[in-house]
Amino acid sequence: MALVEATTERIVAAEPERVYAALSDYAGTRRSVLPAQYSEYEVREGGQGAGTVVHWRLQATSKRVRDCLFDVTAPADGQLVETDRNSSMVTAWTVTPEGEGSKVVVKTTWQGAGGVGGFFERTFAPKGLNRIQDEVLANLAASVEKQPGA
Numbered sequence: 001m002a003l004v005e006a007t008t009e010r011i012v013a014a015e016p017e018r019v020y021a022a023l024s025d026y027a028g029t030r031r032s033v034l035p036a037q038y039s040e041y042e043v044r045e046g047g048q049g050a051g052t053v054v055h056w057r058l059q060a061t062s063k064r065v066r067d068c069l070f071d072v073t074a075p076a077d078g079q080l081v082e083t084d085r086n087s088s089m090v091t092a093w094t095v096t097p098e099g100e101g102s103k104v105v106v107k108t109t110w111q112g113a114g115g116v117g118g119f120f121e122r123t124f125a126p127k128g129l130n131r132i133q134d135e136v137l138a139n140l141a142a143s144v145e146k147q148p149g150a
């Protein structure tokens with residue numbers, strides 16, 4: 001088994017505190033920025049940052065569906081880490097200042113399969129997950145960026 005990694009980043013025209021608050025809001029904003037690949041979203045404990053337990057199903061492809069139950073921690077300023085109880089998947093969200101806005105990086109890792117199947121997983125799964133995470137980041141940016149004239 002080999003570690004599989006998918007990393008996506010985006011510059012967001014909003015203050016880091018505002019972006020981090022939106023990412024941390026599992027009871028509100030987080031649900032609203034998830035694209036169609038996510039279903040059965042449910043906050044099971046907490047709802048705001050560290051200490052939250054959140055469930056969803058992620059349909060990465062027509063045949064690949066993950067049932068995820070994440071424990072959320074905040075190990076450092078500007079960082080949220082989601083650790084799946086049902087698999088080796090870990091997703092780290094990092095928000096840092098970038099110019100007059102923020103840089104948001106989302107990095108997901110998991111232990112992939114071995115053999116030929118593992119080769120294809122390491123080759124194609126990160127690209128598919130990056131497309132999904134890019135949509136999440138675009139939706140997040142749209143929800144927090146200041147509108148002209150506002």
